[in-house]
Amino acid sequence: DGGITQSPKYLFRKEGQNVTLSCEQNLNHDAMYWYRQDPGQGLRLIYYSQIVNDFQKGDIAEGYSVSREKKESFPLTVTSAQKNPTAFYLCASNHGQVPEAFFGQGTRLTVV
Amino acid sequence: GENVEQHPSTLSVQEGDSAVIKCTYSDSASNYFPWYKQELGKRPQLIIDIRSNVGEKKDQRIAVTLNKTAKHFSLHITETQPEDSAVYFCAASESLGLIFGQGTTLQVKP
Numbered sequence: 537d538g539g540i541t542q543s544p545k546y547l548f549r550k551e552g553q554n555v556t557l558s559c560e561q562n563l564n565h566d567a568m569y570w571y572r573q574d575p576g577q578g579l580r581l582i583y584y585s586q587i588v589n590d591f592q593k594g595d596i597a598e599g600y601s602v603s604r605e606k607k608e609s610f611p612l613t614v615t616s617a618q619k620n621p622t623a624f625y626l627c628a629s630n631h632g633q634v635p636e637a638f639f640g641q642g643t644r645l646t647v648v
Numbered sequence: 649g650e651n652v653e654q655h656p657s658t659l660s661v662q663e664g665d666s667a668v669i670k671c672t673y674s675d676s677a678s679n680y681f682p683w684y685k686q687e688l689g690k691r692p693q694l695i696i697d698i699r700s701n702v703g704e705k706k707d708q709r710i711a712v713t714l715n716k717t718a719k720h721f722s723l724h725i726t727e728t729q730p731e732d733s734a735v736y737f738c739a740a741s742e743s744l745g746l747i748f749g750q751g752t753t754l755q756v757k758p
Contacts, residue, residue: 569745578654578737578750579692595649626691628746635680635741639691 539563542627542640548648549614549621557612557643559627565638566631568610572596573624573642582625585610614645622647650675650742654749662757667725669752671738674719680741681714681721686751687734695736696723728756 540561549555559568567586571579581594585604599618604610610629614621627640651674661667673681679700684692698705698712698721705712709728714721725732733756739746 567745571748579748581745581747584745630745635746636682636694636697637746639693641691642689 540627540629540638540640542625542643544643545641547643547645549645551647552616554613554615555645557614557625557627557645559610559612559640560608561610561629561638561640562608563629563638564607564631565629566607567629568604569628569637570594570600570602570610570612571626571628573626579626582612621645650678650740650747652738652740652747652749654738654752656752657750658753658755660755660757661728663728663730665728667723667728667732667754667756669723669736669738669754670720671722671740671749672718672720673740673747675740675742676716676719678740678742681712682739682746683710683712683723684737684739684748685734686737692737725754728754730756730758732756 543558569584570582580596582600583602585591591602591604601613625643628637630637654671682697685695686692696710696712698714709726711724735751735753737751738749
């Protein structure tokens with residue numbers, strides 16, 4: 537089903553805690569992306585990575601961190617510095633020469 | 649960087665009518681324009697895309713048009729059905745990857 541998997545599907549976080557969202561793809565895609573989705577605001581880019589060991593900030597990177605140690609994996613950490621982390625997080629990937637992006641099924645993060 | 653504006657934010661049509669969603673973009677270097685459909689609680693799925701060297705593309709009841717001079721592109725859905733109800737996103741590609749519009753919630757009334 538698309539070859540890109542996010543986990544967990546639902547995640548609850550207490551205020552002040554860091555949490556890490558997983559994103560794995562077996563599509564041999566070079567590029568991977570993290571988007572945040574809030575109602576009525578579309579998909580906003582948090583971080584992206586075009587190759588292993590390299591990543592760039594998107595429009596709303598503050599309070600988030602990522603790593604890209606392996607081509608298949610692009611985990612996102614939501615830190616305690618992110619003041620309003622409750623949202624739906626989507627990971628995506630594509631091949632550098634083929635821009636069609638495939639999405640994971642998303643992780644819904646709720647701060648309790 | 650790229651900025652994508654999408655209108656309308658909500659659209660309600662009667663079953664069988666047509667629906668049109670419009671997007672504008674700012675970066676003239678963008679050359680790929682996909683449309684995604686997202687059903688409630690699910691991942692966005694690509695429904696149609698167009699590249700900058702083409703002005704129009706059609707796939708059954710769905711079509712996309714692109715005007716590079718004016719920097720806008722549109723999604724056209726004909727003979728709408730209740731299962732077309734969803735949120736639709738346009739996007740434009742640039743060096744950062746895909747930049748998305750704000751989304752349009754389409755409701756098709758039976």
